Amino acid sequence: MLTIYGSPQSSAGRCFWCLEETGVEYRAKSIDFSAGEHKAVDFLKVNPNGKVPALVDGDFTIWESLAINNYIAEAYKPELLGNTVQERGLVSQWSIWSVADLQAPLIQAFIQLVFVPEPKRDASIIEKSFEKLPPLLSTLNNSLADKTYLVAERFTLADLNTSFVVAICDAVKFDLAECTHIQQWRERIAEQDSAKRYMALCK
Ligand SMILES: N[C@@H](CCC(=O)N[C@@H](CS)C(=O)NCC(=O)O)C(=O)O
Incomplete structure (x- = not known):
């Protein structure tokens, strides 16, 4: 039996979703940050x-959420990684881009808007983060203009990892109204059984 440490509402969420997508049996162990469990020897x-x-x-x-998802997919549902060398390359491309490029400004805004109490918020951090988003989202939106999914016309880890990051836009209330292709893609992904099961875990 696999054990995932973390909660579905944290960056572990993409791993919970991936586990749900494979259907493998697993158990979750939450870690209490306020009790310092993440720094405990065990x-x-x-x-x-x-x-x-x-x-x-x-x-x-294994640790590091993208690496964990690659491992889960490789071990329990390899087609999620793509069926050809080229597909696997593109799945990797989108997964890394989503975390390295898109997630970075979103997390900056998220920390300010969700964790920092309003009087202490730094509006300039939020503003600078939001300024970085349109070109990134435009890259994603344009890439989806003639596609159902990001790679191979079927749901892969590229969709899971990238849409997981795009969902942070909702949390920081960044308007995606102009990104029509992203919106349609997210609607399609939300219909995945695993996405529904993962969302249920977050409630
Ligand atoms: N790059 C890591 C980031 C992991 C990460 O920052 N996790 C946060 C929770 S979302 C954490 O455990 N923070 C505790 C700390 O930094 O002390 C991954 O994607 O796995």
């Missing part, structure tokens, strides 16, 4: 960075 043996997510599969342990 958890540091699982992830020496003291962060969630981490995944344990038998005697194998």
Whole structure:
């Protein structure tokens, strides 16, 4: 049985969703940050960075959410990674882009708007983060203009990982009204059984 450390509402969420997509049996162990469980000796043996997510599969342990998703897919539903060298390259491209490029400004805004109390918020951080989003979202939107999914005309890890990051736009109330292709793609993805099961976990 696999064990995922973290909560569906954190960056571990993309791993919960991936586990749901594969259908593999797993259990979740939440880590209480306020009690310092992420820095406790036992958890540091699982992830020496003291962060969630981490995944344990038998005697194998892995941390870093994109790497965890690659592992889960490779082990339990390899087609999620693409069926050809080219597809696998593009799945990797979108997954890395979503975290390295798109998530960075979104997380900056998210920290200010969700974690920092209103009187202490730095409006300039939010503004600068929001300024970075239109060209990134435009790249994604244009790429989806003639496609049902990002790679291979079927749902892959590229869609899961990238749409997971795009969902942060909702949390920071960044308007996606002009990104019609992204909106239609998100509607299609929301119809995935695994997406519904993952959303139910977040309630
Ligand atoms: N790049 C890591 C980021 C993990 C991360 O920052 N996790 C946060 C929760 S969303 C955490 O555990 N923070 C605790 C800390 O930084 O002390 C991943 O994607 O797995």
